[in-house]
Amino acid sequence: GDSVTQMExxxxxxxxxxxxxxxxxxxxxxxxxxxYVQYPGEGLQLLLKATKADDKGSNKGFEATYRKETTSxxxxxxxxxxxxxxxxxxxxxxxxxxxxxxxxxTRLSVLP
Amino acid sequence: DTEVTQTPKxxxxxxxxxxxxxxxxxxxxxAMYWYKQKAKKPPELMxxxxxxxxxxxxxxxxxxxxxxxxxxxxxxxxxALQPEDSALYLCASRPxxxxxxxxxxxxxxTRLTVT
Numbered sequence: 001g002d003s004v005t006q007m008e009x010x011x012x013x014x015x016x017x018x019x020x021x022x023x024x025x026x027x028x029x030x031x032x033x034x035x036y037v038q039y040p041g042e043g044l045q046l047l048l049k050a051t052k053a054d055d056k057g058s059n060k061g062f063e064a065t066y067r068k069e070t071t072s073x074x075x076x077x078x079x080x081x082x083x084x085x086x087x088x089x090x091x092x093x094x095x096x097x098x099x100x101x102x103x104x105x106t107r108l109s110v111l112p
Numbered sequence: 113d114t115e116v117t118q119t120p121k122x123x124x125x126x127x128x129x130x131x132x133x134x135x136x137x138x139x140x141x142x143a144m145y146w147y148k149q150k151a152k153k154p155p156e157l158m159x160x161x162x163x164x165x166x167x168x169x170x171x172x173x174x175x176x177x178x179x180x181x182x183x184x185x186x187x188x189x190x191x192a193l194q195p196e197d198s199a200l201y202l203c204a205s206r207p208x209x210x211x212x213x214x215x216x217x218x219x220x221x222t223r224l225t226v227t
Binding site for chain 2: 031036049089093095100104
């Protein structure tokens with residue numbers, strides 16, 4: 001079945017550091033890929049998405065590129081802020097499908 | 113309006129109580145979801161409604177009973193819960209149609225504690 005693997009962390013960085021959170025997936029066909037963020041005490045918010053190979057999703061300084069050849073969708077940000085402290089979930093969805101498959105989540109803590 | 117609302121925000125209930133969680137969206141989305149999320153874990157799918165009909169039930173115990181009375185509203189009725197059912201319950205909605213892959217829109221969740 002479909003699955004998503006991501007580094008679980010926790011990841012602790014200093015403010016203005018570079019962030020990479022790795023995400024790889026297993027799925028047949030051409031799934032769409034998503035990054036969701038969950039701040040403490042809140043629901044999940046869509047951070048960015050990509051629906052086909054080589055697409056780059058970007059939002060709020062975060063970026064991720066859909067790499068079909070390596071089945072990856074790594075999340076990057078050039079300079080993190082304390083306000084980026086949250087849990088980040090990588091997820092996939094099949095075209096026409098109803099299910100979302102979530103990775104285990106990566107907890108990020110950014111220290112001032 | 114791009115918001116999914118959930119009420120109540122917090123709920124404490126005893127094991128013999130009956131309560132309901134409510135979810136509402138006015139984005140015209142015809143797929144609605146219930147998830148259960150335990151601490152430090154990803155959301156775990158419980159139910160999916162598509163066009164107001166139950167399309168996925170992930171073998172959820174019958175003490176959880178979903179209901180979709182119309183295209184904007186989703187309820188989760190709770191009865192005779194166990195302490196291990198304590199969790200954050202998330203509702204989500206999503207457009208449906210063709211082969212397009214739309215994102216899910218999540219509500220803020222209901223924090224449920226079963227005593």
